[in-house]
Amino acid sequence: MHTIKHQKARSLYPTFERKAPGADVSHYCPGCGHGTVHNLIAEAIDDLGIQDRTIFCSPVGCSVFGYYYFDTGNIQCAHGRAPAVASAIRRTHEEAIVISYQGDGDLAGIGMSQIVHAANRGENITVFFINNAIYGMTGGQMAPTTILGQKTVTTPDGRHAENEGFPIGMVEIINSLQAPVFIERVSLAGAKKVMKARMAIRKALRNQVEKKGFSFVEILSPCPVNWKMTAVEARRWLENNLEPVFPVGNLRDLPKGPFDKVDKKKDSRMSDRKILEILGVNEEEVHAGTVQLQEEQNVKIAGFGGQGVLSTGILLANCAIAEGLKTTWLPSYGAEMRGGTANASINISHETIGSPIVSYPNVLMVMNLPSLDAFEDKVRPGGAIYVNSSLATRKVRRADVTAYHIPASDMANDLGTIQSASVILLTVYALVSGAITIETLKKVIPLSIKRKNLVDLNMQAIEAGVTWHRDNCPKP
Amino acid sequence: MSLEEKNFIEVNPKRCKGCAACIVACPNGCIEIGSEINQMGYQFARFAVRKCIACGMCFYTCPEFGAITVYQKPRKGA
Amino acid sequence: MGQHLMKGNEAVIYGALLGGATHYFGYPITPASEIAHAAADLFPRCGKHFLQAECEVSSISMLYGAAAAGARVITGSSGPGLSLMAEGLSYLSGSELPSVVVDVQRAGPGLGYIWPEQADYNFIVHGAGHGSHSGVVLAPNSAQEMCDFAYKAFELAERYRCTVFILSDAYIGQIMEPVELPRQIKANPHKDWALYGDADSRHNLLSSIYLKLEELEGHNLHLQEKYRLMETEIVDFEEILTDDVEYLFVAYGISSRICHSAVAELRKKGIKAGMLRPKTLFPFPSVRLQQLAGHVKKIVVAELSNGQMVRDVQLAVQGAVPVDLYNWMGGRIPSTDEIVQRLKKDIATG
Ligand SMILES: Cc1ncc(C[n+]2csc(CCOP(=O)(O)OP(=O)(O)O)c2C)c(N)n1
Ligand code: SF4
Ligand code: SF4
Ligand code: SF4
Numbered sequence: 001m002h003t004i005k006h007q008k009a010r011s012l013y014p015t016f017e018r019k020a021p022g023a024d025v026s027h028y029c030p031g032c033g034h035g036t037v038h039n040l041i042a043e044a045i046d047d048l049g050i051q052d053r054t055i056f057c058s059p060v061g062c063s064v065f066g067y068y069y070f071d072t073g074n075i076q077c078a079h080g081r082a083p084a085v086a087s088a089i090r091r092t093h094e095e096a097i098v099i100s101y102q103g104d105g106d107l108a109g110i111g112m113s114q115i116v117h118a119a120n121r122g123e124n125i126t127v128f129f130i131n132n133a134i135y136g137m138t139g140g141q142m143a144p145t146t147i148l149g150q151k152t153v154t155t156p157d158g159r160h161a162e163n164e165g166f167p168i169g170m171v172e173i174i175n176s177l178q179a180p181v182f183i184e185r186v187s188l189a190g191a192k193k194v195m196k197a198r199m200a201i202r203k204a205l206r207n208q209v210e211k212k213g214f215s216f217v218e219i220l221s222p223c224p225v226n227w228k229m230t231a232v233e234a235r236r237w238l239e240n241n242l243e244p245v246f247p248v249g250n251l252r253d254l255p256k257g258p259f260d261k262v263d264k265k266k267d268s269r270m271s272d273r274k275i276l277e278i279l280g281v282n283e284e285e286v287h288a289g290t291v292q293l294q295e296e297q298n299v300k301i302a303g304f305g306g307q308g309v310l311s312t313g314i315l316l317a318n319c320a321i322a323e324g325l326k327t328t329w330l331p332s333y334g335a336e337m338r339g340g341t342a343n344a345s346i347n348i349s350h351e352t353i354g355s356p357i358v359s360y361p362n363v364l365m366v367m368n369l370p371s372l373d374a375f376e377d378k379v380r381p382g383g384a385i386y387v388n389s390s391l392a393t394r395k396v397r398r399a400d401v402t403a404y405h406i407p408a409s410d411m412a413n414d415l416g417t418i419q420s421a422s423v424i425l426l427t428v429y430a431l432v433s434g435a436i437t438i439e440t441l442k443k444v445i446p447l448s449i450k451r452k453n454l455v456d457l458n459m460q461a462i463e464a465g466v467t468w469h470r471d472n473c474p475k476p
Numbered sequence: 477m478s479l480e481e482k483n484f485i486e487v488n489p490k491r492c493k494g495c496a497a498c499i500v501a502c503p504n505g506c507i508e509i510g511s512e513i514n515q516m517g518y519q520f521a522r523f524a525v526r527k528c529i530a531c532g533m534c535f536y537t538c539p540e541f542g543a544i545t546v547y548q549k550p551r552k553g554a
Numbered sequence: 555m556g557q558h559l560m561k562g563n564e565a566v567i568y569g570a571l572l573g574g575a576t577h578y579f580g581y582p583i584t585p586a587s588e589i590a591h592a593a594a595d596l597f598p599r600c601g602k603h604f605l606q607a608e609c610e611v612s613s614i615s616m617l618y619g620a621a622a623a624g625a626r627v628i629t630g631s632s633g634p635g636l637s638l639m640a641e642g643l644s645y646l647s648g649s650e651l652p653s654v655v656v657d658v659q660r661a662g663p664g665l666g667y668i669w670p671e672q673a674d675y676n677f678i679v680h681g682a683g684h685g686s687h688s689g690v691v692l693a694p695n696s697a698q699e700m701c702d703f704a705y706k707a708f709e710l711a712e713r714y715r716c717t718v719f720i721l722s723d724a725y726i727g728q729i730m731e732p733v734e735l736p737r738q739i740k741a742n743p744h745k746d747w748a749l750y751g752d753a754d755s756r757h758n759l760l761s762s763i764y765l766k767l768e769e770l771e772g773h774n775l776h777l778q779e780k781y782r783l784m785e786t787e788i789v790d791f792e793e794i795l796t797d798d799v800e801y802l803f804v805a806y807g808i809s810s811r812i813c814h815s816a817v818a819e820l821r822k823k824g825i826k827a828g829m830l831r832p833k834t835l836f837p838f839p840s841v842r843l844q845q846l847a848g849h850v851k852k853i854v855v856a857e858l859s860n861g862q863m864v865r866d867v868q869l870a871v872q873g874a875v876p877v878d879l880y881n882w883m884g885g886r887i888p889s890t891d892e893i894v895q896r897l898k899k900d901i902a903t904g
Contacts (some may be wrong), residue, residue: 008542031495035539076761081615088619097752190531191501231495270601329730354815361891
C-alpha cells in the first residue's frame with residue numbers, strides 16, 4: 001500500500017465555505033507566493049499541534065481573506081495594524097498562538113509604526129512578512145520594497161531613489177531592535193529555497209510555542225500578475241533582482257528570549273475582595289462633624305506653582321467632605337502652570353454644586369503679589385481676602401471686603417518649611433469662616449500627607465495659624 | 477513495473493492553476509502541463525514521468541491548496 | 555458611605571475597574587493623561603493589563619484585538635488622539651466589537667489647546683470614522699458620573715456589541731469631587747463570538763468585510779436597527795425644574811454644570827428656567843425634548859463649540875419653539891452670570 005507523504009494540511013479548511021459554498025481553490029492568482037506560504041504555515045500548525053490555539057490575524061492586501069483558508073481563530077485587521085491587534089490578543093490570552101501575516105504595503109508602508117513597536121516590545125507573536133515588492137491587491141502600485149528601476153503603475157518609469165527613496169529592508173530594521181529572538185529572510189525563488197522558508201516558518205512558530213518572544217520571517221514572494229510575468233519567470237526574476245537587494249539569510253536566532261516575561265497569570269486570579277481593597281472601596285471616612293455654613297463658599301487659592309496652592313485646595317475639599325459638605329475642586333492648568341502661577345477653585349456648599357468654576361470668589365487666598373493683583377477685583381463685595389503678606393507686600397485696596405494680612409511665609413520659615421505657608425492661610429480662613437473646623441483639619445492632614453515629618457510641620461503650621469488668629473482677629 | 481512499486485504524485489485537476497511552478501521544482505522532471513483545460517480555464521499539470529522520489533518539492537512549491545498529493549511507495553518488508 | 559475626593563479622569567478608571575475592565579491601552583494627551591496615569595497605577599495592581607501604545611492608531615487597534623479576544627478594554631484620549639482613532643473606531647463598529655473610549659474634549663481644531671471644548675460632538679455622536687456607524691455616547695457632568703458611566707459602559711458595549719464613548723471635557727476630567735465608588739465588581743462574561751485561542755472558539759471570525767452587496771447592505775441595516783433599538787431602550791437624561799419651565803436649557807458636560815447654576819440664579823429672579831441634560835447623546839433624548847417643546851417659550855442650547863448639539867435639538871423639536879444657541883469656542887468658558895444676563899436680555903428683547 002502506498003502511504004500519503006504530503007497532502008493538504010488539516011489546518012486549512014477542507015472546503016472554503018467563507019469564500020463560496022463548496023469552494024476548494026484559493027482566490028490567489030496562478031503562481032502567487034501567498035498560497036505557498038499559507039501551505040507552509042498550515043503544515044507547521046499541524047505539526048506543532050497548535051491548531052485550536054492559533055489566532056490568525058489577516059492584513060489588508062491580497063491575503064485579506066486569510067480566514068477563508070485557515071481553520072483557526074480568525075480576525076481581519078485594518079491596513080497595517082495587525083501587529084497591534086496581535087499584541088493585544090497576546091496580552092489577553094497567554095496560551096494563544098498569534099500570527100500576524102502581512103504584505104509589504106501593509107507592514108513596511110502604512111503599518112511601519114505598528115510592526116516596529118510590536119517587535120521592540122518583544123511580543124511573543126510570529127510575524128510573516130510577504131515581500132513581493134509591490135501592492136498586489138490594489139493593482140500593482142509601488143511598495144516601500146519596490147526596487148530601484150522597477151516599473152509599477154505609480155512608478156511607470158521605474159522607481160527613482162531621488163523621488164521615491166530606496167527600497168526598505170525590513171529584516172535589517174527589525175534587526176536593529178533588541179527584543180526580537182528570531183529574524184530571517186527567505187525566498188520562494190526555487191524549491192530548495194522554499195524548503196528553507198519552510199524551516200524558518202516552523203522555527204518562528206515553535207519559538208512562540210516555547211514562549212521565546214518575537215519572531216519575524218520575511219518571505220520574498222512572487223507576484224506574477226503585477227510583475228507582468230509568468231509564474232516561472234517571476235521566480236527567476238525574484239532570484240535575479242530581488243535577492244541581490246534583499247539578501248536572504250538568518251540575522252538572528254537566539255536560544256532564549258531577551259527577557260523573562262512577567263507571569264501575569266497569578267495576578268489575573270486576584271479576588272474581587274482584594275481588588276475592592278486596592279481601590280479603597282470600603283475605606284472608612286473621617287467624619288468629624290456637621291458644619292452649618294453661613295453661605296456657600298466660593299474659594300480661589302492662588303500663588304506661585306510650588307507654593308502648595310493646588311494641594312492646599314485639595315486639603316480644603318477633603319475637609320469639606322469630612323464636614324459632610326458638598327465640594328468641588330478645579331485647577332488652573334496647562335501653560336499657566338509652567339509660567340509659574342497656579343490657582344485652584346473650590347466650592348463648598350450644602351446643596352448640589354452647579355458650576356465648579358469660581359469666577360467671582362467670596363473667599364480669596366493669595367500667596368503672592370501677582371495673584372493679589374489678578375484676583376482682588378474679582379472678589380464679591382462682603383467677601384474675604386487672605387493675603388500672604390510676606391510676599392504680597394501691598395495691602396488690599398478694596399474697602400468692601402475683609403482683608404487678613406498674614407506673614408505666612410515668614411511664619412512657615414520660622415517653623416522650618418516654607419511649604420506650609422498656605423496651610424497657615426487655610427487655618428486662619430477656617431477659624432474666620434467656620435466652614436471647616438480645626439479639628440477636622442488636623443484629622444485630614446495625616447491622611448493626605450504621606451511623609452511623617454511633613455505632617456508634624458503642618459500640624460505646627462496649624463498651631464501658628466491659630467495663634468495668629470487669636471492675636472489678630474478680635475472676637476466678634 | 478507497476479505503479480504499486482513506485483512513488484507518485486496526484487494533481488487535482490480542479491485545483492491546479494497551471495502555473496508550472498511544480499514543474500520547475502521537480503528535480504526529476506516528473507511533471508508536465510497537459511493539454512486539457514479545467515473548469516477555471518487553466519491547462520493543468522499532470523504527473524508524467526515515473527521517476528518520482530517523493531521528495532515533496534513540487535508539493536511545497538505549489539501555491540494552491542491540496543492541488544498536489546505525494547504518495548510514497550510501500551516500504552520493503554512493510 | 556465612603557466618599558473619595560478624586561479627579562474625573564481618575565474616577566473613570568475606578569469605575570472601569572469596578573465595571574470589570576481587564577485591559578487598558580492608551581497614549582498620553584492633556585487633558586486626558588490622568589486617565590492613563592491612574593490606569594498605569596491601578597490596572598497592574600488589580601491584576602489587569604496596562605500598556606502604553608506607540609500612538610492612538612495602535613491603541614485603538616489594540617482595543618480591537620483585545621475586544622476580539624473577549625477582554626473588557628478601555629482607552630482614554632482627547633481630540634487629536636480621537637482623530638487618529640477614527641480608523642479603528644470604524645473597524646470596531648464594522649466587526650461589532652465592544653469597547654469603551656473616553657474622550658476628554660479639548661479645544662481645537664488642530665493642536666488647539668488643552669482647555670475645554672465640546673467640539674468633538676459631531677465627530678463622536680454622528681459616527682467617528684468612515685461608514686454609517688455609531689456607538690453609545692454617554693455624557694458625564696461630574697467626577698461621580700465619570701465613575702458611574704465607566705462602571706456600566708462595558709455592559710452596554712457588550713449588549714449592543716458597539717463602542718461606548720464617554721464624552722467628557724477638560725473640566726469634567728480635571729475637576730475633583732467626592733465620588734462614591736460602586737461596591738461590587740462586575741464580571742466579564744464569556745462571549746460566544748470571541749477568540750479565546752481554544753477549540754470552542756476556533757471557528758469564530760471577526761471581520762468587517764462583506765463581499766456580497768446584499769450581505770453588506772444587510773450588515774448595515776442590522777447596525778442601524780441596533781442604533782434604533784438603543785433609542786427605545788437606553789435614552790437617559792436629567793431634568794431640572796422642568797415642571798413649570800418656560801425657558802429650557804439643553805446642555806451636557808461642563809456646560810450643564812454652569813447652566814445648572816444659571817437656572818438657580820434665574821429662578822431667584824422669578825424667571826422660570828429649567829434644564830434638560832442629556833446623559834446619553836447617542837441615543838439622543840429627542841422624544842422628551844419634543845414633549846417639552848410643547849410647553850416652553852424658548853429653548854437655549856449652551857455648548858462649547860460652533861453649535862453642534864443644537865442641530866440635534868432643532869431636529870427633535872421641529873420648529874415647535876425657538877431654539878437659541880449660546881456658544882463659546884477656543885476654550886472660553888462662560889460664567890454663570892454671563893448666561894443669566896444673556897437670557898434676561900433675550901427675554902426682554904423678545
Ligand atoms: C487605510 C487604507 N489605505 C489604503 C487601502 C487600500 N489598499 C488595500 S491593499 C493595499 C496594498 C496592499 O499591498 P501589500 O501589503 O503589499 O499586499 P499584497 O496585496 O501585495 O499582498 C492598499 C493600499 C486600504 N485598504 N486602507
Ligand atoms: S496580485 Fe500578486 S500578490 Fe495578489 S494574488 Fe495576484 S499574484 Fe498574488
Ligand atoms: S504548482 Fe500547483 S497550481 Fe501550479 S501547475 Fe503545479 S500543481 Fe498546478
Ligand atoms: S515529489 Fe519530488 S520527485 Fe516526485 S514529482 Fe514531486 S518534486 Fe518530482
